[in-house]
Amino acid sequence: MAGFPTIRLALATALLAGCGAKESPRAAPERPRPVRLVTVGLADASARLEVSGTVRLKRETALSFNAPGRIAAIFVQEGDRVRAGQLLARLDTTALGANVAAARAEVVRAQADVKRAEDLFAKGWVTAPRVEQARATMVAAVERARAAGFDVQLAALVAPSAGVVLARPGEPGQIAQPGVPVVTLGELGQGFVLQLPLADRDAARVRPGQRAEVTIPALGRQPLAAVVSEVGARGDDGTGTFRIELKLPADARLASGQIGTAQLVLGPAQAGAPLLVPASAVFAARADEGFVFVLEPATRRVRQRLVMLGTVSDAGVVVTAGLQPGELVVATGLDRLRDGALVAAATAAVGDR
Numbered sequence: 001m002a003g004f005p006t007i008r009l010a011l012a013t014a015l016l017a018g019c020g021a022k023e024s025p026r027a028a029p030e031r032p033r034p035v036r037l038v039t040v041g042l043a044d045a046s047a048r049l050e051v052s053g054t055v056r057l058k059r060e061t062a063l064s065f066n067a068p069g070r071i072a073a074i075f076v077q078e079g080d081r082v083r084a085g086q087l088l089a090r091l092d093t094t095a096l097g098a099n100v101a102a103a104r105a106e107v108v109r110a111q112a113d114v115k116r117a118e119d120l121f122a123k124g125w126v127t128a129p130r131v132e133q134a135r136a137t138m139v140a141a142v143e144r145a146r147a148a149g150f151d152v153q154l155a156a157l158v159a160p161s162a163g164v165v166l167a168r169p170g171e172p173g174q175i176a177q178p179g180v181p182v183v184t185l186g187e188l189g190q191g192f193v194l195q196l197p198l199a200d201r202d203a204a205r206v207r208p209g210q211r212a213e214v215t216i217p218a219l220g221r222q223p224l225a226a227v228v229s230e231v232g233a234r235g236d237d238g239t240g241t242f243r244i245e246l247k248l249p250a251d252a253r254l255a256s257g258q259i260g261t262a263q264l265v266l267g268p269a270q271a272g273a274p275l276l277v278p279a280s281a282v283f284a285a286r287a288d289e290g291f292v293f294v295l296e297p298a299t300r301r302v303r304q305r306l307v308m309l310g311t312v313s314d315a316g317v318v319v320t321a322g323l324q325p326g327e328l329v330v331a332t333g334l335d336r337l338r339d340g341a342l343v344a345a346a347t348a349a350v351g352d353r
Helices: 004-021 094-122 128-153
Strands: 033-039 048-057 060-063 069-074 087-091 156-158 163-167 183-187 192-198 211-215 224-231 242-247 259-265 275-277 283-286 289-296 301-313 316-321 328-330 343-349
Touching: 048 163, 048 183, 069 094, 087 183, 094 128, 192 224, 192 259, 328 343
Parallel strands: 033 343
Antiparallel strands: 033 328, 048 192, 048 259, 060 183, 069 087, 087 156, 163 183, 192 242, 211 224, 211 259, 224 242, 275 316, 283 289, 289 301, 289 328, 301 316
């Protein structure tokens, strides 16, 4: 019986030796995971913008009288075509004529005062300042008479150029006030434009000469080729928007007041603009932070990275911190990845489908 422990020990040793003689299996090589990579870009780089606006004649001039008076007649209606120099309206010149007569009489009186003062000065009865005062009064009277005559000339309102009457707020018999429009004339020679209201951030990326496509439902679905002709330098006090004008091609169907929609391609964004990634690239998001897998080009492996998130839209998710423009992030197959995983991928830019 004493030999049993020795026998058991020998058997155990033999079993262990037999196991050690077998070759250990080799670890299978890591297979790269197929994923789709997206290049991180600026959130608003070369963005397309669709905005609605109103068709207007390039130059629409509100015409008014220079002096107050009763409107004697208006010779045009809204929509009338007029030629340059055509009479549009006139004032009753009764009061204006009286003003001219009174001003001329004042000139005659002032001239007589000057002559009398000069005669008295020659005799030594008045001083030189008295003569100078009389002369200054005469000059003022002459200028008043000239202004009164100018008002009479402007009592006839004529078209400064060929155009179309867009509005006629005045009516015969009304008392016109200086600067208050009586007729609004659109000058046909300058053509039509589409006026667009743009936010300051978008307006800063539009340049004169830039091309755009305009669709005006009243003219059909065929888009018109337009060009940015003017970029407003001052925002509207009420809305804060800047007015952009697109020059439209000549078309007899165009009319002031039509509604159109323009397709604009904005220029590159300024440095420091937020970045954009597809929504499918973000995981474990909460509040204003989440994670993405970023590719290490040298190793073809991905690394998990915490990023700060901004707004979400159809274009993707805005990333405010944690990424750099040009980096590659994984947009598909995130559920099969881990930190450091090897990937094989196709690359696309943000916004590609």
